[in-house]
Amino acid sequence: MPDLLTELADKQAIRDLIYTYCRAVDRIDVPLGHSIWHDDGYADYGADYYQGPGKGVIDTICAHHHHLLSHSHQVANILIELHSDSAGSESYVHGTMRMKRDGKLMHLGVWGRYLDSWEKRDGRWGLVRRSVVFDHQEIREVTTMPGHGLAAARDVSDPSYAVLRGEP
């Protein structure tokens, strides 16, 4: 039985990796996305999208995201079951994506769950298998509002990079 602090730290490490995945695909940061996977990880996003090496799904998604105007992956409910140096987790995700189609601004909404299997190797947690289950999805035309706040970027010029480094 691991001590309480180790259990809390393990769960937090896994949660951080789940958030890092979202950050990587939204900022189109391929090396960051690769960092959450173990080298032999496997990703199953359904036969109609991607089944193959875990790091490869990052390459595929980031390439697809370049064809979209913007996207945001928000993870809510994260349940983690620890089994010493391995773990299983379920994370609810709500992904929204925007694209232009036939001159219209279309909004795609996806509600799904990341079902992840994790292993701690040499003290580092990494993803060994991810299956994505979609609960429902929609597509509709939307109208934008006047922007507010800082402009988002899908590269390292996004203001989040400096903030996370601790630069004011």
Added chain:
Amino acid sequence: MIAAGEVADRLAIMEQIYRYCRSVDRLDVPLGHSVFHEDSYADFGASYKGPGRGWIDFICVEHLKYLHHSHQVTNIVIEIDGDRAGSESYVTAKLRSRQGERLIQFEFCARYVDTWSRRDGHWAIDRRECVIDFDSTTDVTPINDNQRARRDRKDPSYSVLKGEQ
């Protein structure tokens, strides 16, 4: 400096809030019961007022009227006082139903306002109030069929959480 015990209490309560969502989305009644103490009370306004575990029975049957649903919780604020606690969780619930040719999506932006106690080391709800801030219904166009999500123990999440790959 916050003690590890208090961090663990917070996480235990958060996990119970997530298990509640999981139970009503997967229609897992025993899991839902484990989130409420036996003598708990649930107030969901006009739709239900009564025993906490009875709400789970009620909503898991009610959900069968829908094709699928997803309850996502964010912003969880927890105040702990020894073996008692209070929490507020924001929830966005989306439910789909078919009405003739139309596919209708119901959306609720609400908050779970919960009172907790720890009994024999187990945190569970004494009282839950569900406060709905706003709701809406819209016609939706699906993108494609989703074959893998299930509302029973065959959902792939059960084996993944057990540590099976």
